[in-house]
Amino acid sequence: MEETVIHEFDFALINEYFVGLERQGPGSPEATMRALRFIDNLTSESKIADLGCGTGGQTMVLAQNTKGVITALDLFPGSIDKLNSTAGKLRLQDRVKGIVGSMDNLPFQHDEFDLIWSEGAIANIGFENGLKYWKGFLKKDGYIAVTYESWFTDERPAEIEKWWVDAVPEIAAMGHNISILQKAGFLPVAAFTLPESCWIDAYFIPQKARQEEFLKKYAGNKTVERFISYLRREAELYSKYKQYYGYVFYIGKKI
Ligand SMILES: C[S@@+](CC[C@H](N)C(=O)[O-])C[C@H]1O[C@@H](n2cnc3c(N)ncnc32)[C@H](O)[C@@H]1O
Numbered sequence: 001m002e003e004t005v006i007h008e009f010d011f012a013l014i015n016e017y018f019v020g021l022e023r024q025g026p027g028s029p030e031a032t033m034r035a036l037r038f039i040d041n042l043t044s045e046s047k048i049a050d051l052g053c054g055t056g057g058q059t060m061v062l063a064q065n066t067k068g069v070i071t072a073l074d075l076f077p078g079s080i081d082k083l084n085s086t087a088g089k090l091r092l093q094d095r096v097k098g099i100v101g102s103m104d105n106l107p108f109q110h111d112e113f114d115l116i117w118s119e120g121a122i123a124n125i126g127f128e129n130g131l132k133y134w135k136g137f138l139k140k141d142g143y144i145a146v147t148y149e150s151w152f153t154d155e156r157p158a159e160i161e162k163w164w165v166d167a168v169p170e171i172a173a174m175g176h177n178i179s180i181l182q183k184a185g186f187l188p189v190a191a192f193t194l195p196e197s198c199w200i201d202a203y204f205i206p207q208k209a210r211q212e213e214f215l216k217k218y219a220g221n222k223t224v225e226r227f228i229s230y231l232r233r234e235a236e237l238y239s240k241y242k243q244y245y246g247y248v249f250y251i252g253k254k255i
Pocket residue numbers: 015022023024025026027051052053054055056057058073074075076079101102103104118119120121124125
C-alpha cells in the first residue's frame with residue numbers, strides 16, 4: 001500500500017493540529033541551551049533570527065538565555081499569533097517579535113544578524129540551499145545553529161530508508177552534513193545528536209491527547225484520519241528504528 005507523505009496533507013490542516021502543541025518538532029530547552037553554549041560574543045546589541053519558529057517553544061528559551069533582540073519567522077500566521085501572545089505573557093515582547101514570512105524569501109538585510117537559529121525546519125528549503133541562502137544574512141563571525149534530520153549509520157533497513165527519503169529527499173549522514181556546512185562557508189563548531197527524550201517527551205507524548213481531540217473534532221473526516229495514522233506511524237517507526245536516525249544540532253561560524 002502506498003503511504004501518504006507529510007507534504008501531501010493540507011498546510012492548514014497540519015498547522016491547525018500543530019498550533020495546539022507547545023513544540024512542532026523534536027527538541028527541548030536543554031538541547032537549545034546546550035547549542036547556545038557554543039555561541040560566544042552575544043550582547044544586548046545582538047540580532048538573532050529564529051526561522052521556522054512555529055509557536056516559539058525554542059524562541060522563548062533563546063530569549064530567556066540571551067540579551068539580544070529576536071525576530072522569529074514562520075509561514076503560518078496562527079503560530080506567529082501564538083508566539084507573540086506567549087512573548088507578551090512572559091514580558092519578552094520588547095525583545096521577541098514574531099513575523100509571518102517564508103524562510104526562502106527573507107525580509108532582512110544582508111549581514112544583519114549575529115545568530116541565525118532554526119529547529120526542525122531547514123529541510124523545508126533544503127539543508128545545503130538553506131545554509132547558503134541564510135549565510136548572506138549573517139555578519140562575518142556570526143553563527144548558525146540548526147537541527148536537521150540525519151542518518152546515524154551508513155546503512156539502514158529499507159522500511160525506514162523509504163519513509164525518510166520520501167519526507168526529506170536530501171537526508172544524509174552526520175559526517176556528510178558537516179562537510180556541507182563547511183562547504184557552505186562555515187567553520188563547523190559543533191554537532192550533537194538530540195537525545196530520545198526530545199522525540200518522546202517533547203514530541204510524541206504531547207501529541208497523544210491532541211490526536212484524540214482532533215479525531216473527535218473531525219469525526220468521520222477521512223483526510224484527518226489518514227493524517228493521524230501518518231503521525232502514529234511516525235512514532236511507531238521511531239521506536240522501531242531510532243538507532244538509525246534522529247535530529248542533529250549543527251552549529252557553524254561564518255568565516
Ligand atoms: C517541524 S516545525 C518546527 C517548529 C519549531 N521550530 C519547533 O521546533 O517546535 C517546522 C516549521 O517550519 C515552518 N515552515 C515550513 N516551511 C516554511 C517556510 N518556507 N518558511 C517559514 N516557515 C516554514 C512550519 O510552519 C513549521 O512551523
